[in-house]
Amino acid sequence: xxxxxxxxxxxxxxxxxxxxxxxxxxxxxxxxxxxxxxxxxxxxxxxxxxxxxxxxxxxxxxxxxxxxxxxxxxxxxxxxxxxxxxxxxxxxxxxxxxxxxxxxxxxxxxxxxxxxxxxxxxxxxxxxxxxxxxxxxxxxxxxxxxxxxxxxxxxxxxxxxxxxxxxxxxxxxxxxxxxxxxxxxxxxxxxxxxxxxxxxxxxxxxxxxxxxxxxxxxxxxxxxxxxxxxxxxxxxxxxxxxxxxxxxx
Numbered sequence: 001x002x003x004x005x006x007x008x009x010x011x012x013x014x015x016x017x018x019x020x021x022x023x024x025x026x027x028x029x030x031x032x033x034x035x036x037x038x039x040x041x042x043x044x045x046x047x048x049x050x051x052x053x054x055x056x057x058x059x060x061x062x063x064x065x066x067x068x069x070x071x072x073x074x075x076x077x078x079x080x081x082x083x084x085x086x087x088x089x090x091x092x093x094x095x096x097x098x099x100x101x102x103x104x105x106x107x108x109x110x111x112x113x114x115x116x117x118x119x120x121x122x123x124x125x126x127x128x129x130x131x132x133x134x135x136x137x138x139x140x141x142x143x144x145x146x147x148x149x150x151x152x153x154x155x156x157x158x159x160x161x162x163x164x165x166x167x168x169x170x171x172x173x174x175x176x177x178x179x180x181x182x183x184x185x186x187x188x189x190x191x192x193x194x195x196x197x198x199x200x201x202x203x204x205x206x207x208x209x210x211x212x213x214x215x216x217x218x219x220x221x222x223x224x225x226x227x228x229x230x231x232x233x234x235x236x237x238x239x240x241x242x243x244x245x246x247x248x249x
Contacts, residue, residue: 003206005125005156006249007052013125013246014081014117016066016110017042020133022101023071025166027134029100030232034134034166035095037236045240049084052248059085062248067114070097070100070106081117103133105142111149114159118152126157130243132164134195146201157206162226163198164239170195170229178234179217183224195229202227205242213238 007013025035053062061083069075078087110129121127129149152159170192175181184190187199207222218238228239 003126003157003160003208004247007062007124007125008249009053009062011124012062012064012083014064014066014121014127015243015246016068016113016127016129017243018070018074018106018110018129018131019095020101020103020131020135021069021071021095022135022138023099024101024134025095029166029168034234037141037166037233038052038132040233040238041094041236043217045235045244046084046087048241049244050088052244053084059088061085063244063246065099066110068104068106068109068113069095072102074102074106074109076109080112100138101133101135102197103131103137103142104140104145105130107142107145107149108140111145114152116147118154121154123155125246126154126160127152127162128162128246129245130162130164130237130240132166134166143197143201149202150203158203160203160206160226161201162228162239163202164228164230164236164243165192165195165198166230166236167192168231170231175229175231175235178232178238180219181238182219182221184227184229185221190204190229195227198227199225208247209242209245210245213242216241218242 049063053060058077063084065075066081202225204223230236
């Protein structure tokens with residue numbers, strides 16, 4: 001699949017963010033709470049989406065967003081799907097850490113939102129699901145639902161699933177330069193057992209997405225797995241940049 005249909009006001013990109021707000025997201029990472037890093041990175045990517053959608057003083061609805069926050073149960077933060085203009089108008093959400101990590105339930109909600117939206121996706125960019133977590137799940141296994149999500153197909157390609165794993169010591173060798181890192185090419189690069197599972201639950205990065213991440217100063221390679229092990233703020237920002245790297249025109 002080409003993944004080359006651009007996001008425009010007539011063919012907006014659909015991105016579903018699935019954010020773990022379990023209690024461990026209050027733990028410190030790189031001098032700040034993990035949840036605070038997430039709030040800041042999401043603010044930046046929303047700003048970037050607005051910039052890509054703006055001509056003169058007019059902000060076009062090039063992006064349509066859904067937002068799921070989860071701990072014990074998933075919360076449909078926007079009550080469905082909203083345009084980037086509506087999200088900005090209502091104010092960007094801020095998350096606070098809570099308790100458990102019911103990833104399976106959150107993936108099921110994302111799948112159900114996708115099913116309702118797929119009838120509108122022909123002729124539009126393939127949707128993206130961007131999941132952020134900082135540890136293993138409680139409750140139902142999310143992997144079968146992740147497989148369902150990645151099997152959904154549009155004319156542009158299958159639904160893309162990105163996993164952002166916040167924490168340290170996830171890889172065999174640490175990432176020395178965020179800007180020069182090519183991404184994960186093989187499961188053999190991964191040390192953490194849950195990260196290995198997330199590798200199976202992550203899509204290959206399309207070449208067209210690499211073009212936009214290159215413009216942001218990164219060196220992710222086409223075909224690298226959309227699994228981002230984030231041990232610091234710079235890597236979290238890279239991960240969210242990749243989530244919004246749909247081709248635009």
